[in-house]
Amino acid sequence: MKFTRAAVFFWVALLLCSHVVPPAAFAQGGSENCVESGEDRASINILADLPNGQLKPLAASYFLDRAGTISADRIAAQTFTFIPCEEQFDIARPPGALWLKFTARNPHADEKAWGISFMETVVDDVTLFHVRDDALVQIAQDGRTIPAAQSDNDRLQTAVSFRIEPGGKETYYARVSGTYAPAVTPVIGSVNLLSSWSSGFTAISAVMLGFCIIMILFSLILFRHIHPRFYQFYAAYLVGMFCMTFLYDGWPRVLFGSTISTQQWRPFIELASGLVMIANIQYCRILLTIDTDPRKRKQTIFHWLTGLGVVGTIWAMIDPLDWGTPVSILLIINPFILLYVSGRKMLDGVKQAVPVFASLVALSLGLFSSLYFFKFPVAVKETSSAFDLIMMRPITLSYSSSTIVEAIFMMIAISIMINAMQRQRNAAVTEAIKLRDQIDMAENQQEQNPVSRSSTLNALRASGLDNKLTPPSEQGFLDRATQSVIENVNQRGFSAGALASELGVTEKTLGRRLKKSQGLTPAAFIRSIRLSYARDLILLRQADTVAEIADASGFASVSHFAKLYRREFREAPSQALKSLKAVT
Secondary structure (H helix, E strand, O other), X not given: OHHHHHHHHHHHHHHHHHHHOOHHHHXXXXXXXXXXXXXXXXXXXXXXXXXXXXXXXXXXXXXXXXXXXOOHHHHOOOOOEOOOOOOOEEOOOOOOEEEEEEEEEOOOOOOEEEEEEEOOOOOOEEEEEEEEOOEEEEEXXXXXXXXXXXXXXXXXXXXXXXXXXXXOEEEEEEEEEOOOOOEEOEEEEEHHHHHHHHHHHHHHHHHHHHHHHHHHHHHHHHHOOOOOHHHHHHHHHHHHHHHHHHHHOOHHHHHHOOOOOHHHHHHHHHHHHHHHHHHHHHHHHHHHHOOOOHHHOOOHHHHHHHHHHHHHHHHHHHOOOOOOOHHHHHHHHHHHHXXXXXXXXXXXXXXXXHHHHHHHHHHHHHHHHHHHHHHOOOOOOOEOOHHHHHHHOOHHHHHHHHHHHHHHHHHHHHHHHHHHHHHHHHHHHHHHXXXXXXXXXXXXXXXXXXHHHHHHHHHHHOOOOOOOOOXXXXXXXXXXXXXXXXXXXXXXXXXXHHHHHHHOOOHHHHHHHHHHHOOOOHHHHHHHHHHHHHHHHHHOOOOOOHHHHHHHOOOOOHHHHHHHHHHHHOOOHHHHHHHHHHHO
């Protein structure tokens, strides 16, 4: 717990420092991005400096309209401020807006098309105005709240474009509003480069969404018939991740033409973030404590983290004091606390704790890098490569890659846990069946002191198999048949034909031998093994609900299973579970 407290204090201090220290103090880069100060040269962007479609920071003066009431016909009368070497510009929260004033010159002999975009992809409205005859004329518009028919761009990356005639020098104003970030980093570059950059960003986001969908389907198909707890929280985690990425990156606008603003989407994004955090806590809890004695699980830390996650999520969705996003703080702290818990479990020899630890390391690194680069962004340099642009804004790449690696390791952890539990379950049931067979054989041979064994015999007989004494030649066959059914007991399609194939005999031979030794048809024999297996799951406390038992025993219908179970054992499976829970 000392480590946990230290981690909490460390991250709280880091977050406080990140709000106190100006991001510009940590910006990387040199003086090549600076523009000399002066009224005439302050905001001139010479396009001749951008050969081969390169991109560089936009040199501009700015005016912050915190109330959002300054219209385009009044903006020229406002006092704009220019700061040399400035790359990031503070932006007011809605309904406020940031105005940028810049001049671009084209010394080439042909017309040039250029674009203005932002390193921050989430922007509600960017409107570009051209100064013409001492008046402002709107020439382009883009953003999350702009209808497709009025937008200059149909991609995820927000951008507006303009054209300059040969030798021309033009002055422009850009109004920017609505973003999750507290500041924006405008850039100027060729339309082709901005298009390639947007395509790269779209590809990364699409890969992330596709990965979430594939892993959700994979977990539902692979884990649903084994143990619901292993896919419920994991699938919820991936669903939350999908929703968060889908909404944050702006896919509703591209796919459905949505014009909902970032402020309107924010509660849903915070809800998805909270779902991701809480699901992460819960499936870590299950994986790290499921094979522990219930009386020694010590799940208090998971309960506290879950409670904080619920409170933080509700607070972030409402955000009455405009304190930012408490969920973000919890998203950073939680993996480190879980990392400590999984490390302790790993030292205790819990096999699945190793991939859980690895997944949390990947998640922690991704979240840390995202937070760091969000607060202390990499300086924008001249470039002609879309890859360089993506690397200058590594938040998306680091977050997506860490999430994918984390999910893969967690899938491995779940698989290890399931395989271990399946082997343990099969071994326990097989041992119980063998023990019952030995007692049945001993009873039929009329061993001495039957009274001393009566209590044990009655208890074991309650679990099901009532095999008759069989010759040694047939006993081996029955053992192999029983073991084969147990190994495939959770496969609903395992039929008489599949059993005969595994035993290397025909269905006719299988039916004849089972009828002779057990008086059962192959289908009845398989059903009897399934019911006995289900009974043993209850007695050995390997499942918690009737649905789990039915799934694990290979029954497609819970009601049909309950009916057969009651007929076989004269007791409903739910009653058996309740009686065991009452004993504990």
